[in-house]
Amino acid sequence: MGDLPAVIVSGIVSGSAYALLALGIVIIFRSTDTVNFAIGDIGTLAVFMTATMIAAGLPIWLGLIAAIVIAGLLGIITERTLIRPLGHSRNYVFIALVVTIGLGLLIHAGIFVGWGTRPQAFPVLIEGTVKMFGIALTWNKILAAGIAAVAMIAIAWFFKKTPFGIAMRATADDPVAARMVGIDSGRVAAIAWFLGCGIAAIASFFLAADTSLNPNLTLSPLFRAFAGVFLGGLTSMAGAVIGGFTIGVLDNVAGRYISASYRDTMVFAIIVLVLFIRPAGVLGAGRKERV
Amino acid sequence: MADTKTKGGTVAVAGIVHRYAGVLALNGVSLDVQPGTFTAVLGPNGAGKSTLAQILCGVLRPTQGSVTVDGVARTRRSRRAFVEDGVVLVPEGRRLFGQLTVRENLLLGAYGARCGTVEMHRRLAETLPLMPRAVQEGQERAAATLSGGEQQMLAVGRAIMAAPRTIVLDEPSLGLAPILIDKVYEVLGQLNASGVTVVVIEQIAAHAMRYAKSLTVLDRGSIVYSGSATDDAAEEALKVGYLGHAT
Amino acid sequence: MSPANMRRLAIIIAGIALAIVVGPYRMVGDYVQFIVAALSFYFIAVLSVNMLAGLCGIWSLGHTAYMAIGAYTAANLTKMGVPVEVIVLASISLSFVVGYILGLSAGRFSVLYFGLLTMALALAGTEIIGHWTAVTGGDDGMKVGKAITLFWPQPIETKNAAMICVILATLAYLVGEAVTNSQLGRRWLAVKGQRIASMSIGLKPHVENATAFGMSAAIASLAGIGMAFSMAYIDPVAFSLDSGVTLIVGTVVGGIGSTLGAVVGSAFITAVPELARDAQAIANFVYGGAMIAVLLFLGEGIVPAIRHRIRHWKGRDKVNTNVPRQAVDAEAMTKLVSELMPPARHTLSLNAVSVQFSGLKALDDVTFDIAPGTAVGLIGPNGAGKTSLLNVLSGFYKPLASTTVKLGDADILALPPSGRAALGMGRTFQHAELFPELTIRQMLLTVAALGRPLRRANQIALNEPEAVAERIIGGLGLAPYADYMPSELPFGVQKVADIGRVLAIGASVVSMDEPFSGLDEHERSELRAILRGMRSAGVSILIIDHAVQEVLSLADKVVVLDFGKMLATGEPDSIRRNPEVMKAYFGSSHHVEPSPEISTKEPANG
Structure with missing residues (x-):
């Protein structure tokens, strides 16, 4: 067990991508009750677009900002054109879910048409590696974790301290009352989708820098992000971040010490166990039932 | 902020018809709320009172009829209610943001009225003295942890933060002990004395009648009385409104 | 056929x-x-x-x-x-x-x-x-x-x-x-x-x-x-996992809760990719686009959307709410109730009921009896513990170990919430809480079928679910509303239907949570008649309500709670004069004046 610290550190580093995606999922869910299955694909599409710009000479750090903005705008367009028109029927949650599945397929097809099937090369942000607890971590990964941390702190500040952030939390709490005090629900939804998809683009960006750019970039991280969301609680932003990191660590620990081939089963077994103790996730709001 | 002091003093609705999924809730209601008055809208349950309150404040868009604020037609606007126009609703059941802090709840009242940060904190300092102790001292508490009476006062406080010229309260006494209802009405009386138009919607007449100068009685979607709250006609109208003509 | x-x-x-x-x-x-x-x-x-x-x-x-x-x-x-x-x-x-x-x-x-x-x-x-x-x-x-x-x-x-x-x-x-x-x-x-x-x-x-x-x-x-x-x-x-998600797609696109919807949905997930198979590049465009298009334009899925349109086109008429319901009088109600259930035989006795939430006592040593065929009113200011007591009776709160609640010899607290109906205990709800996807008739039919063993044990002749449901629909004047969903009906009708539900299960000991709330004077007077009718047919009733005047005029005995403790208990008249009660409600000790809207019709001491 001598390499446990190393396994944990690399788990935290890979967990930062899960935590970002998880945070994006939760921000969008809280504002519009939509489980966005297309969040990873929107981020990936934005990174494909910026990759083309970077290849044409755009500085890489501007590329990151461009990816965030493009994904955010795609998010706003999605909410306006596909989600809002659904209205609020009884089975809204699952109808919206299927719409985002459909959108994911469309984006996949779009990437296929625009860039073909072969993985694209993506520039590395910083060269080199560093040794930590006896394992080599690329500077690329460490930078990714650092920027992820900064993004999460910025989001926390936004929701806690700015009036608009408070208004967004109020809308998540009681949307009808929010309208009654004069909060513009349309703007809240738009900003939530912008933020959610924007931070998903950060995750996609670093995932691409870490390996290569391909249409299935976020497939498996998104799946782990969902696991993190459920672990932490679908309604809690802090829970999503903690959940994302926890999954990163659990995944690495299970893969290293238990069995590489039953990795997913192990991770999910732990989540199921936690959910039986806390049915709404570790930090999620309990169900309100009228007696 | 001189601007907000002049906006939203007069709210009027005319020929309002409203249906929920086809079920008639209001049938041809017209009401002029004069600036600076204290109006009680009374009526038995199912009379359409809450519907009227929501239409007055722009929370609900009527099926038919017109709504004007300061003489300007506002029928089509409903996404952000009329808060910016100086008309604020204190909804039935209070509808505070339970998971947010007391302070955040109050600040949101001002935020909804498109008010800047400095003004927001100035209003907070003005509003807090009107609030019960638990609200003043527990600003970082989650609003849901307050008692029923404290929550009702906080809901009134949140509305005051918008610096309204007209404040509409939907059943502020619901579920409160009489002693707490008195406290709520005391604050409403103070507000009215400072020039704010007050409209209370109530099912139980007793408290509202003590403060209101004008009275509107609603029964099954129509106005059956509208006028002074003090003369005999008003008393007769109440009886009829609640009991029907059989008595 | x-x-x-x-x-x-x-x-x-x-x-x-x-x-x-x-x-x-x-x-x-x-x-x-x-x-x-x-x-x-x-x-x-x-x-x-x-x-x-x-x-x-x-x-x-x-x-x-x-x-x-x-x-x-x-x-x-x-x-x-x-x-x-x-x-x-x-x-x-x-x-x-x-x-x-x-x-x-x-x-x-x-x-x-x-x-x-x-x-x-x-x-x-x-x-x-x-x-x-x-x-x-x-x-x-x-x-x-x-x-x-x-x-x-x-x-x-x-x-x-x-x-x-x-x-x-x-x-x-x-x-x-x-x-x-x-x-x-x-x-x-x-x-x-x-x-x-x-x-x-x-x-x-x-x-x-x-x-x-x-x-x-x-x-x-x-x-x-x-x-x-x-x-x-x-x-x-x-x-x-992908295939599992595909099944969800089929469900939503075809239409949720519809067998025919499953036919259409499965055709969608099988046929659309199959049709686009020759054009690999656009297959996902077609599939994803079709999914979005169906839900954007047909909302609830293909089959329900078509059904909705057909119904709209046929113009099914709405329930007419402008005609006041045929009111039920107490005598007819007594007859209805006695056809459906035997009079209550056992006393419901609550002994030292105490409930604690994180150190705070919501109920503290509450003790009283409900004798067979009597109505007991439970009043008290907000936060007095009325709802907690109801939740103990229904089985949703677990009281402290010293508490006993018995119906005759049967220990109620040993039973899960669902087990209490079999003893003939029932309850109504403040917001009626009817089943949103069942019509009134379907609800009564379902409940009447569940109430069969109880009626058989009590040798009630009327026992076929269809007959019981029909009798209740007729007896409570619900005939014009029987085939509508609760959401299509006025609130007063929903509350009457909620009482119908208690009758269908055959409960002879009934707790009522705020029966008068949300009703207009017309509906209140009808409810009074219904409650009087139930009582004279021998049903034991516990009424919990904010409408103090109503409770005082209906109950044989009143229990007053304040901060979880029993403040007073006795006949309505003695409660009305009790200075402690005045203090709890008004902060000072003047009498409970009948509020004007009730006093004109029914003297409070009647």
Whole structure:
């Protein structure tokens, strides 16, 4: 067990991508009750677009900002054109879910048409590696974790301290009352989708820098992000971040010490166990039932 | 902020018809709320009172009829209610943001009225003295942890933060002990004395009648009385409104 | 023949006809056989998910696990020469058991969380399939032998197995229709719509959910069997997470809670990718785009949207709320109640009821009796503990160990919420809490069927659910509203229907939570008559209400709570004069003046 610290550190580093995606999922869910299955694909599409710009000479750090903005705008367009028109029927949650599945397929097809099937090369942000607890971590990964941390702190500040952030939390709490005090629900939804998809683009960006750019970039991280969301609680932003990191660590620990081939089963077994103790996730709001 | 002091003093609705999924809730209601008055809208349950309150404040868009604020037609606007126009609703059941802090709840009242940060904190300092102790001292508490009476006062406080010229309260006494209802009405009386138009919607007449100068009685979607709250006609109208003509 | 039976017959004939067409007589080509087989087994799978979502509100993302059970059971048993009929029995039993166990916990979680749980199971399933090579063949998949059946002399060729798929699909369709239109389906809808209220009529939500999940899993396993025989080879990819999500797509696109919707939905997920197969580049465009388009333009899915349009076009008329209801008088009510239940025989005694929440006593040593056939009123300012007491009686709060609550000799507290209805205890709700997806008639029918054992034990002559429901509908003046959903009805009618529900279960000890709240004067006076009628028929009533005047005028005895403690108890007159009570309500001790709106009609001391 001598390499446990190393396994944990690399788990935290890979967990930062899960935590970002998880945070994006939760921000969008809280504002519009939509489980966005297309969040990873929107981020990936934005990174494909910026990759083309970077290849044409755009500085890489501007590329990151461009990816965030493009994904955010795609998010706003999605909410306006596909989600809002659904209205609020009884089975809204699952109808919206299927719409985002459909959108994911469309984006996949779009990437296929625009860039073909072969993985694209993506520039590395910083060269080199560093040794930590006896394992080599690329500077690329460490930078990714650092920027992820900064993004999460910025989001926390936004929701806690700015009036608009408070208004967004109020809308998540009681949307009808929010309208009654004069909060513009349309703007809240738009900003939530912008933020959610924007931070998903950060995750996609670093995932691409870490390996290569391909249409299935976020497939498996998104799946782990969902696991993190459920672990932490679908309604809690802090829970999503903690959940994302926890999954990163659990995944690495299970893969290293238990069995590489039953990795997913192990991770999910732990989540199921936690959910039986806390049915709404570790930090999620309990169900309100009228007696 | 001189601007907000002049906006939203007069709210009027005319020929309002409203249906929920086809079920008639209001049938041809017209009401002029004069600036600076204290109006009680009374009526038995199912009379359409809450519907009227929501239409007055722009929370609900009527099926038919017109709504004007300061003489300007506002029928089509409903996404952000009329808060910016100086008309604020204190909804039935209070509808505070339970998971947010007391302070955040109050600040949101001002935020909804498109008010800047400095003004927001100035209003907070003005509003807090009107609030019960638990609200003043527990600003970082989650609003849901307050008692029923404290929550009702906080809901009134949140509305005051918008610096309204007209404040509409939907059943502020619901579920409160009489002693707490008195406290709520005391604050409403103070507000009215400072020039704010007050409209209370109530099912139980007793408290509202003590403060209101004008009275509107609603029964099954129509106005059956509208006028002074003090003369005999008003008393007769109440009886009829609640009991029907059989008595 | 009833329309329902006509429909069943039509389905059977259509199923047999299709089975013959795709069967061994070579009437169609291989491709058509393959498509019909795929449509059939996807229909079965989508139906199982659709039924569960529509009737129970449980969404399973992992139903592929049960398909896998069916498929691998078929693959392994054919090797031993076991006939299809036995394979079907074995795999539905196995899937039912697994599904039942999982379904027991459905109520613990929110809908999305339970979806995740089923997904986790399916995921674990795929890893198990990958590694348990002896039974599954691992990632390489597994060959399936020819189907042997008891009704056919020789084994069925793989391509002719489409016939098996069609027969299984027909069976699944019949089961789906039967469940939806039966007591079972109505019970599931009741649990789905109002969990708490469903317990008050004696349903055990976790058992209902488990049964539903088990049945749905068993149906899903049929899809796996069909798939195994018609493909002759099992590819584990068919049970991946993607396939589970595809079943959800089929459910939502076709229309939730509709058997016909499952037909359309499965056609969608089978045919759309199949049609776009020649154009790989645009296949995903077509599939994704179609999904979005259907839901954007047809909202609730294809079948419900079409149905809605047809109904709109036919112009079904709305219930007329402008005509006041025929009011029920006390005498008629007494007659109605005595036809449906015996007078209460036992005293409900509450002894030292105490409830504690995180150190705070919500109820402290509350003790009183409700004698048979009397009405006890429970009043007190907000936060006095009235609702807590009701929750103890209904079984949702666990009081401290020193507390006893007995009905006669029976210890109420030892029973779960659902067990109390069998003793003849019932309750009504402040917000009526009717089952949103059942009409008033369906609700009364469902509850009357549940109340059968109690009525039989009490030797009540009127016991057939249909007759009981009709009698209540007539007796409470609900006839014009009986075939409407609660959301279409005025609130006053909903509250009367809630009382109807208590009558249908045959409860002779009834707790009423805020019966007067939300009613206008007209409805209040009717409710007074109903309550008086119930009492004179011998029903014991506990009335909890904010409307103090109403309680004082109706109750034989009044209990006043303040901050969880008993402040006073006695006859209404003595309560009215009790200075302690005045103080709790007004902060000073003046008398409770009858509020003007009631005093003119009914003197408070009447």
